[in-house]
Amino acid sequence: MLTEPSAAVVRATLPAVGAAIEDITERFYGKLFAAHPALLRDLFNRGNQAVGTQRQALAGSIAAFAAHLVEHPDDRPDVMLRRIANKHASLGVRADQYPIVHQHLFKAIAEVLGDAITPEVAAAWDEVYWLMANALITIEAGLYAQQGVVDADVWRTWEVVDRTEETPLVASFLLRPADGGPVPAFRAGQYVSVQVQLADGARQIRQYSLIGAPSATTRAIAVKQVAGTGAGPDGEVSHHLHTHVRQGDLLRVSAPYGDLVLAPGDAPLLLASAGIGCTPMLAMLEELAAAGHRGPVTVVHADRSPESHALRAHHAALAAELPAGTAHFWYEQPGSGHHTGRVDLTDVPVASGTRAYLCGPLPYMRAVRGQLLGKGVAAADIHYEVFGPDLWLAS
Template identity: 80%
Template sequence: MLTDPSVTVVRATLPTVGTAIEEISRRFYERLFAAHPELLRDLFNRGNQASGAQRQALAGSIAAFATYLVDHPDDRPDVMLSRIAHKHASLGVRAAQYPVVHEHLFAAIAEVLGDAVTPDVARAWDEVYWLMANALIAIEGRLYAEQDVVEGAVWREWEVAARTEQTPDVASFLLRPADGGPAPAFKAGQYVSVQVQLADGARQIRQYSLTGAPDAATRSIAVKRVHGTNGSPDGEVSRHLHTHIRAGDRLHVSAPYGDLVLKADGAPLLLASAGIGCTPILAMLEELAAAGHPHPVTVVHGDRSPETHALRATHEALTAKLPDGTAHFWYEQGAGHHSGLADLTDVPITPGTRAYLCGPLPFMRAMREQLLAKGIAAADIHYEVFGPDLWLARS
């Protein structure tokens, strides 16, 4: 891992870099997109760039990785690296792109920190970057091999077999490979990337959880239309899918990726979601129900109302199929199981429970705090963030 001299330098400069890391991230993306506008057009999420969310996520991951190396010089944060690598693989990121990132990231560091970037500082942080980059390249290579695809060539044309309006803002799409071949296997909880060509020619990409596999030839996703808030624009891809895509249309869809995967080994399970975060949970429930899973499964979901709870009937039906499954739904408006925000205070949680969380960050933070207070080990609490992972950036 980090050499001893680099550990000393990185530890000493972490406060300075940490203070400036968001500005470094901003300058980095400005330089990168000026030199390679095709990356913003066809790879990076333009909405996350406009909101600053991607800059925050990059800053958080770099700071977290460097801090971990200093605190654990003989180890590396594999959980964080795996999460990033799965996202990269779903986008078709290639090893050849890492030197490009290095060029513009270190130019941004020099611009922001100026004379503070001595040769020793540059060497130490260069070591940090390549430790992270080479680890990601190796993991991504394994992920491509597992899907039997050439590096970066994750895309396949799929046909929309059916579209169903689940709520005014959520539509589900049943997909099948356009070439008539088999659909790739996936693990419950994983997602696919969907690439669409927009009116301005951009090929924007978004990730959507697989909600199930009705049969060997089809896969299903559910897409929530993203409405802009606080001056941010509507979601480009979700708007396109809702407005233009119908049965018979075709989409470019990636192989399945994602590290929030169900492990059903007999431990009690908690599957907690809010809003459209129910989508990976539904795939988990489908798998458990198909296997006749006999062990305790507690299902928790929070939503604005029963009418906005996408795939609510499926959520209830799959839970009911489990021999020891219980559902607790909270709605801020309208009649339901419980009123208000999701709350585990009165929900029995069996010792040794393994928890899977998906939803907005405030929801997941609240669930995690309550689970820890109930004695659930931090290592047994797993989560999925839709969009840039800001958990570390806002910790």
């Protein structure tokens, strides 16, 4: 894939580019949004831009891709590319946007690295960029084709037919197509993007896991209202949905995408989540129950308290419905009748050959992954979902 002369140049310059990559991506986004302000208004997450997490994620993905090509010139990191492509497809990213990114990214590289960017170096990194971009374009085209999407137009209008307050901070929304047409199929663990128009006219987009059985004639999402931190603002879309959207309202919702899906078979499973990360696990449990899954299924969840655990009763009931299902809940609040504190798998049986699926805050997933590796679960059998910028790659 990467030519040998380019591989040698990238190998030699990767430390310098890697050291400067966050400076490069910061300048890149500044140039991109100055030239194309609609992209920040209607495509990119303004909250993530404000705190810099999108910049970190982009830097991490470029560095990880380049490092992989240097180590494996005839291969490509398909797992990483599929994860990025699914996020892009859920946003309706188009092939003609990649040259725009290239233009502003390489201007930023030239500014940051100056005289170090010789024609030879520029050509080598240009090759890296287009290897990554063309791979993503190809995967995204396949994802669009699977959903019958034309020209990356993933959007459809859905009606809110019910709203339920699951906890003080989590509301679920039951949706059906406003046009009365068929409901597209999805795989348990996938998500949709929801686009809302805010008071300033921006059309911001966020992803939410689909909950419920994939065979249902309606679709449901659960949305946690995201509070701002010292580094960033309140969640714009979650706040809008909680404050303004009620039964009878209409939402623009994408086709379903996402690569955190169950592999076929009766292998032992472990589904670990924290907070609102339980939502893809609920769909997986629904699918397993409907399919009559006979293998062991270990459900692990962490939350602040039973009251903040969204869809807690349903979570426990689905685990109990499986012939070999067990549930282990950890809560920070003591005296809840469950485990207290952080998740500790020391006394949780993990069968040989277990496949694990994780969703939750990054520190939580890293901690659970480390414990699973210590229990003999193969790294290749541990899969994860990150909503928002994938800072796992940035590390």
